Amino acid sequence: MPEGHTIHRLAHDYATRFSGAPTHVTSPQGKFSDAAALLTGTPLTRTEAHGKHLFLGFGSGSGSDAAEQPDTWVHIHLGLFGKVTFGDAPAPPPTDTVRLRLANPTAYVDLRGPTTCALITDAEKQAIHDRLGPDPLRPDADPQAAYHRVSRSRTTIAALLMDQKVIAGVGNVYRAEVLFRHGIDPYRAGRDITPTEWKAMWSDLVALMREGVRNNRIDTVRPEHTPEAMGRPPRVDDHGGEVYVYRRTHQPCHLCGTGIRTADLAARNLFWCPTCQKK
């Protein structure tokens, strides 16, 4: 379930389970074997997330100097299919799709199907930060930098929200849901989004994504709109969270009953309520 909240959660969980002690690093599938051989026995010293990019820092930092940088980073991007599985030691025999396994005396973690898993330098890592937009989950994020691009673009707000150079970490679910929550027509041009609307959407994303990290799932339905509150039978969305429009094609809108619409936008599925999202 790789949107930004998942990656920040992973950064935290990798650190919790593997910081400090030397880590046994392997690549059962083979595509990362050379790097694994270099890293094995080295401690994981730092983890970081920016948007959908995960960075695992190995080596150094073991001294008391907190400013010390890791010697090298593993750059991970899950893409559409990537999955991470944590478990307690002893680790079971890995299946042949495990790209990267970390193991220590108490825990193991398997990475499967990532679009990227590569050893990079600090400079290469910096280059990735430089090409990404602000991430609502990072304390250093500047929402104005994102609005600067949004406000001078003829591209639709739906496409801009998915553009990682504009804003990092928002994926198809948060995109659909934040537009619904603000009643905004997904086809409006970025330059027609007012500063007030952008501020509201940004702070909403910060809150929603923080909750996503906490719960490890995406919930966007306000308490007063839950099926219980609306006097309707309870419902489970098949992606594990409670949402207004994402993948609810043809189902009635929770607020007005109109059928949720879907369309192809830049090769991704777009979902929205044509009645509630007219702004």
Place this chain on the structure above:
DNA sequence: TCCTTATGTACAA
């Protein structure tokens, strides 16, 4: 057992 689909991105044309 095969086909479709998916919360993503990069590159070619």
Place this chain on the structure above:
DNA sequence: TGTACCTAAGGAC
């Protein structure tokens, strides 16, 4: 804009 890539689950046969 189309296509390639990485994996696994669910549904159709």
